[in-house]
Amino acid sequence: MSNNNKKWFSLNLGKxxxxxxxxxxxxxxxxxxxxTSKAHDMTDDxxxxxxxxxxxxxxxxxxxxxxxxxxxxxxxTAFKKLTASLLIGAGAVSTSCNVISGDESKEKAQIDWExxxxxxxxxxxxxxxxxxxxxxxRSYQLRTGKTINMSSKNAEEDVLFGYAFNxxxxxxxMDCVNACVEENNQDRxxxxxxxxIHEMKDGKGFNFNEADDxxxxxxxxxxxxxxxxxxxHCDNPPCVEVCxxxxxxxxxxxxxxxxxxxxxGCRYCMAACPxxxxxxxxxxxxxxxxxxxxxxxxxxxxxxxxxVMEKCTFCVQRSxxxxxxxxxxxxxxxxxxxxxxxxxxxxxxxxxxxxxxxRLKEDLGTEPKFWYFMD
Amino acid sequence: xxxxxxxxxxxxxxxxxxxxxxxCKHHENEYHSITDKIEAESKNYQGTSIxxxxxxxxxxxxxxxxxEHTFLIPERKSQIKxxxxxxxxxxxxxxxxSKDFKKAHWDIKLDHANENTMNCVTCHNPDNMxxxxxxxxxxxxxxxxxNLCNQCxxxxxxxxxxxxxxxRIGGWAPPRASMTCVNCHNxxxxxxxxxxxxxxxxxxxxxxx
Numbered sequence: 001m002s003n004n005n006k007k008w009f010s011l012n013l014g015k016x017x018x019x020x021x022x023x024x025x026x027x028x029x030x031x032x033x034x035x036t037s038k039a040h041d042m043t044d045d046x047x048x049x050x051x052x053x054x055x056x057x058x059x060x061x062x063x064x065x066x067x068x069x070x071x072x073x074x075x076x077t078a079f080k081k082l083t084a085s086l087l088i089g090a091g092a093v094s095t096s097c098n099v100i101s102g103d104e105s106k107e108k109a110q111i112d113w114e115x116x117x118x119x120x121x122x123x124x125x126x127x128x129x130x131x132x133x134x135x136x137x138r139s140y141q142l143r144t145g146k147t148i149n150m151s152s153k154n155a156e157e158d159v160l161f162g163y164a165f166n167x168x169x170x171x172x173x174m175d176c177v178n179a180c181v182e183e184n185n186q187d188r189x190x191x192x193x194x195x196x197i198h199e200m201k202d203g204k205g206f207n208f209n210e211a212d213d214x215x216x217x218x219x220x221x222x223x224x225x226x227x228x229x230x231x232x233h234c235d236n237p238p239c240v241e242v243c244x245x246x247x248x249x250x251x252x253x254x255x256x257x258x259x260x261x262x263x264x265g266c267r268y269c270m271a272a273c274p275x276x277x278x279x280x281x282x283x284x285x286x287x288x289x290x291x292x293x294x295x296x297x298x299x300x301x302x303x304x305x306x307x308v309m310e311k312c313t314f315c316v317q318r319s320x321x322x323x324x325x326x327x328x329x330x331x332x333x334x335x336x337x338x339x340x341x342x343x344x345x346x347x348x349x350x351x352x353x354x355x356x357x358x359r360l361k362e363d364l365g366t367e368p369k370f371w372y373f374m375d
Numbered sequence: 376x377x378x379x380x381x382x383x384x385x386x387x388x389x390x391x392x393x394x395x396x397x398x399c400k401h402h403e404n405e406y407h408s409i410t411d412k413i414e415a416e417s418k419n420y421q422g423t424s425i426x427x428x429x430x431x432x433x434x435x436x437x438x439x440x441x442x443e444h445t446f447l448i449p450e451r452k453s454q455i456k457x458x459x460x461x462x463x464x465x466x467x468x469x470x471x472x473s474k475d476f477k478k479a480h481w482d483i484k485l486d487h488a489n490e491n492t493m494n495c496v497t498c499h500n501p502d503n504m505x506x507x508x509x510x511x512x513x514x515x516x517x518x519x520x521x522n523l524c525n526q527c528x529x530x531x532x533x534x535x536x537x538x539x540x541x542x543r544i545g546g547w548a549p550p551r552a553s554m555t556c557v558n559c560h561n562x563x564x565x566x567x568x569x570x571x572x573x574x575x576x577x578x579x580x581x582x583x584x
Contacts, residue, residue, distance in 0.1 A: 156424065157421075159423055162413075173572055173573055174574045214579045215572065219569060219571070321546075322426055322545075323547075324543060324546050333559075334541050343423075346538075348538075349417075350539065351538065352413075355539055375539075
């Protein structure tokens, strides 16, 4: 858009006000791009000024406290803000500019718009959580024509998840890894895997430097034992502490989860985790359509994008429904035990009370809820 | 005047103590360790609404009580294809080994302990084929075959009762259903076979080269 109402599009090279011009990228001078005709008569500077004034208005001159606590929000301001945001955002919602585009693409654009500006899942009310899940399901339906089932189930009262791993049972078959990848829609291209099975030499102790976590020979190999690591869902998780945007947190049932839409991909958490429990999407994660697990949870195995962190969630979509995580179910040797730490009659509690259990790097005070034991 | 100063002192001291008291009381790390937390929070455990009953599905199970543990195990007899044994074993064994009879159980090769310790009749009773027998000759039902195994494998039995040995069926939530010995171990050849891992990560190899 330029100031002299040209009928053709030209790039705004060398001009300063890119922000305002990109606020409506449809390039049209007429028709439903959401902008009012008034906006088109303005220069870029004026437009930007008007837009900013309409959207944040006098808040520009206020300090942070006043912005938050001293906001008058009558119907008029609310409408003003709404129209202003729509005006500015019309560019982003490029498809809605199009008069020939159908209702579906407009709905898609609407969903994208709302998804773009939703808040942190941790701070959402239950209704908001349900709304974002509904949007994601609908969006998937619009894009692929297939229906997924996504849950926003919250942590249950009186549940604290814990895990025990029997290192004398594990034979290194890696069935758990395969089940995990399939269950959690992990990127098949980069062959991401949450679980690592370390092949360790007998008599060398837990020597992770010399352990092999990508062996391929007949197992169990003579003179070796196997141990699996994944996210340990620490009760005092250092990864949560370092997250600058609070995109990861510990749920009430002990699961440490990530809001993939809030994550900015700084990988602080990856560096903070002493157990190598977190994975980063360096490339666009790809899962073949037919292999997608359609039973999803917002905090669990829903589709991720490039540049966000992810990790084991103890299969939140399964565990909150009462099922065992996929790795536990897939293990042919019964080396993996999962359960509710607060239930005095649970099997996990029996293991903790009757077997000789230990955890990795206990001295760090991270309090992992993942115990190892031997027969 | 002196009273006033005394009063002031008292107030200052009091507020100082208050300050110390409240500043020490932060709720974030209420417990010293996760074990303390589990112990404290499970005292008032009310049970959850989550049940794994639906995940056990159509599996036919029987409830057993061993010691202080009560749980479900899969029913066995209906899973054995040729049960009841006496449907074929109509005559004493010696007569059935003749050439007139069709060969059966040719695929069973006993690979369990050594010959001195075990043979067929350690567990099977030739006079009562429909049941198993204990070392002392008592009858053991096929559904409760774990009672046969636990004669020798006492440690595994203890772990199994508690839940440290043997895989759960369904989910983590109550009611508990666990595999019984023969669901994972072939009683005639109980060890796990060695095999190739289910997966090899080619990207990791590239990454680390």
